[in-house]
Amino acid sequence: MSRGANNTTNTDPSHAKMVESILPLLGLRGVSPLYGFIGSWLGLEPSLLLTALGMIWAFNKLSRQLYSYMHAIVVQHFMSSVHIRNPDDIYTHLIKWLATQPRLVNSRSLMAETSSKEAWEDEDASNVTRDKSGFYLNFSNQEAKSPAQYVPAIGLHGFWWRGHYFTLTRKREIVFAEGSSRAFREHEDITISCFWRSPQPIKQFLAHIKEVYYSNHQARTIVKRPSRLSNPRYGGRGNWLQVANRPVRDIRTVVLDEDQKLKVLADINEYLHPETPRWYANRGIPLRRGYLFHGPPGTGKTSLSFALAGIFGLDIHVISLLEPSLTEEDLSGLFASLPRRCIVLLEDIDTAGLRRPPPVKPEDDDEGGGPAHAPRRSPRAHTNNNNAAASTTNTNTNATAPHDWKVSDLARALKKDDKSEQRTGISLSGLLNAIDGVASHEGRVLIMTTNLPNQLDDALIRPGRIDLQVAFTNATRDQARELFVRMYEGDPRPRRRGKAATTTSSSTTATGPPKGGDEKAVENGSAGEAANVMETDGLDIRMAELPEVARQFSVKVPDGELSPAQIQGYLLKRKKHPRKALEEADAWVEGLMKQKVLRSNVLEVQ
Numbered sequence: 001m002s003r004g005a006n007n008t009t010n011t012d013p014s015h016a017k018m019v020e021s022i023l024p025l026l027g028l029r030g031v032s033p034l035y036g037f038i039g040s041w042l043g044l045e046p047s048l049l050l051t052a053l054g055m056i057w058a059f060n061k062l063s064r065q066l067y068s069y070m071h072a073i074v075v076q077h078f079m080s081s082v083h084i085r086n087p088d089d090i091y092t093h094l095i096k097w098l099a100t101q102p103r104l105v106n107s108r109s110l111m112a113e114t115s116s117k118e119a120w121e122d123e124d125a126s127n128v129t130r131d132k133s134g135f136y137l138n139f140s141n142q143e144a145k146s147p148a149q150y151v152p153a154i155g156l157h158g159f160w161w162r163g164h165y166f167t168l169t170r171k172r173e174i175v176f177a178e179g180s181s182r183a184f185r186e187h188e189d190i191t192i193s194c195f196w197r198s199p200q201p202i203k204q205f206l207a208h209i210k211e212v213y214y215s216n217h218q219a220r221t222i223v224k225r226p227s228r229l230s231n232p233r234y235g236g237r238g239n240w241l242q243v244a245n246r247p248v249r250d251i252r253t254v255v256l257d258e259d260q261k262l263k264v265l266a267d268i269n270e271y272l273h274p275e276t277p278r279w280y281a282n283r284g285i286p287l288r289r290g291y292l293f294h295g296p297p298g299t300g301k302t303s304l305s306f307a308l309a310g311i312f313g314l315d316i317h318v319i320s321l322l323e324p325s326l327t328e329e330d331l332s333g334l335f336a337s338l339p340r341r342c343i344v345l346l347e348d349i350d351t352a353g354l355r356r357p358p359p360v361k362p363e364d365d366d367e368g369g370g371p372a373h374a375p376r377r378s379p380r381a382h383t384n385n386n387n388a389a390a391s392t393t394n395t396n397t398n399a400t401a402p403h404d405w406k407v408s409d410l411a412r413a414l415k416k417d418d419k420s421e422q423r424t425g426i427s428l429s430g431l432l433n434a435i436d437g438v439a440s441h442e443g444r445v446l447i448m449t450t451n452l453p454n455q456l457d458d459a460l461i462r463p464g465r466i467d468l469q470v471a472f473t474n475a476t477r478d479q480a481r482e483l484f485v486r487m488y489e490g491d492p493r494p495r496r497r498g499k500a501a502t503t504t505s506s507s508t509t510a511t512g513p514p515k516g517g518d519e520k521a522v523e524n525g526s527a528g529e530a531a532n533v534m535e536t537d538g539l540d541i542r543m544a545e546l547p548e549v550a551r552q553f554s555v556k557v558p559d560g561e562l563s564p565a566q567i568q569g570y571l572l573k574r575k576k577h578p579r580k581a582l583e584e585a586d587a588w589v590e591g592l593m594k595q596k597v598l599r600s601n602v603l604e605v606q
């Protein structure tokens with residue numbers, strides 16, 4: 001007998017018949033033969049199978065609901081969370097920390113990132129190869145050699161830290177950026193949670209990663225610029241983005257009149273003192289301090305700003321008012337989101353076009369006049385205006401020409417265009433509002449630099465906005481001597497010496513690759529020479545001679561004619577050769593003076 005026939009005997013025929021008679025009533029007449037077939041083939045009542053499947057489905061549904069209910073209770077009563085938004089600093093700290101903890105975040109879903117080194121990061125000289133001649137350094141395949149770094153990908157991850165289990169959820173969302181850019185942008189958000197009724201373990205964890213980050217960044221100056229991402233909280237751009245992290249500039253390397261330097265240092269030191277806010281508050285004075293560094297190009301204005309940031313351990317926030325997409329709203333948002341103590345650097349403020357515009361002539365004013373501080377003109381707008389003006393003049397002089405009305409119409413149209421452009425960008429009043437309006441940030445140090453102090457609007461530099469002016473001048477003879485000594489004196493830091501580069505050459509000459517003199521002596525194995533190297537530090541003079549050579553050099557430099565940047569540039573080209581620098585100084589100075597007279601940009605002697 002067939003298997004099917006055998007199985008049919010195992011089913012309850014009365015029950016099967018009952019189901020088969022119900023199916024036509026339910027309109028499932030065609031199903032009853034199938035029902036009978038399945039029953040006989042499986043050897044059991046199909047309704048039992050259906051019941052079992054239904055129970056599994058119901059159990060699954062129930063357990064899922066129970067799980068989400070329990071999860072909600074656990075999250076609500078036993079878990080804490082902290083959200084971190086990009087581009088907040090903590091986000092950067094966390095991602096950097098996670099990248100260094102491959103074992104901790106034991107996830108199978110990772111995001112690989114290229115880990116490029118920053119310009120100022122220490123490198124092991126032994127990892128740098130040279131070309132076949134052994135003369136030139138070669139950095140080919142540099143990126144290929146650096147290992148990728150891995151961070152948790154978008155999604156849910158878990159990790160243990162100091163006895164606590166944390167979950168990390170990384171999310172990405174697309175948001176519409178309000179403000180000047182008005183575009184869709186990506187935002188990332190990380191949520192860290194832990195099984196604890198208070199967020200204390202998360203706070204400790206975040207404090208730890210912050211500490212780790214800054215322990216690696218001591219003696220560094222962090223430079224920030226406005227981020228292109230908008231911050232919805234401020235309805236526009238209010239975020240700062242770290243763009244550089246460079247070694248602190250030693251204030252001694254900025255050659256400046258010592259009294260001026262000390263005056264600025266003492267002033268900022270007093271201003272940053274923790275008791276100063278109360279003193280200011282008691283007298284109703286806004287807690288702000290502004291400095292104007294003015295002088296010719298290359299005289300150390302930016303250098304001093306960085307040195308001050310290094311001394312006081314402050315971050316530098318650099319704003320360029322010429323950035324076309326920066327609006328007044330953005331500027332207010334940026335000032336509002338500054339940290340408690342920091343330096344805000346507004347460079348070359350004279351070029352930002354913030355002067356008050358001349359009063360508008362009634363005939364020019366199609367829209368019935370403007371505000372006292374009309375918005376600034378962008379350089380393009382200015383050109384347009386000049387063109388427009390030129391066109392208008394043309395129109396007047398050729399009043400009889402048959403198609404003049406078209407030219408003047410065009411000029412007027414351009415002018416209108418120009419006026420609509422004026423409404424973008426930063427106006428003087430917008431800047432003044434941002435730096436010391438009622439809602440403006442207090443506690444920051446504001447430094448403005450300019451080459452042309454006399455072209456600045458009085459309102460911008462009035463006391464209260466600018467509290468101290470520091471004049472920078474071309475180098476005096478004494479300063480030239482100091483620059484010379486600083487260039488050639490020994491390196492104060494212990495020299496990090498890697499093993500010799502992978503390819504070496506015996507054909508190294510005096511003009512060859514930059515090798516420290518002590519390295520040469522070690523190669524030659526001569527103790528006498530090593531001692532000599534100590535005396536010369538690889539220079540073409542002995543260290544003891546340096547002050548006298550510097551003095552002789554300074555005599556050749558005309559007082560107050562050359563900028564420190566020019567002197568530095570000349571000496572840099574003779575990095576190991578102070579004697580040569582002294583010998584060639586006359587020709588160099590003569591060339592520069594000639595260049596000045598001819599108003600040429602071409603250097604004869606460099």
Ligand SMILES: Nc1ncnc2c1ncn2[C@@H]1O[C@H](COP(=O)(O)OP(=O)(O)OP(=O)(O)O)[C@@H](O)[C@H]1O
Nearest residue numbers: 253254255296297298299300301302303564565568
């Ligand atoms: N007083 C100085 N002491 C030491 N180095 C200086 C000094 N002035 C200029 N330099 C050097 O010249 C270069 C340019 O200097 P810096 O950018 O500070 O000049 P600046 O006055 O800000 O110029 P600009 O007005 O063109 O912005 C830097 O490399 C700096 O090291």
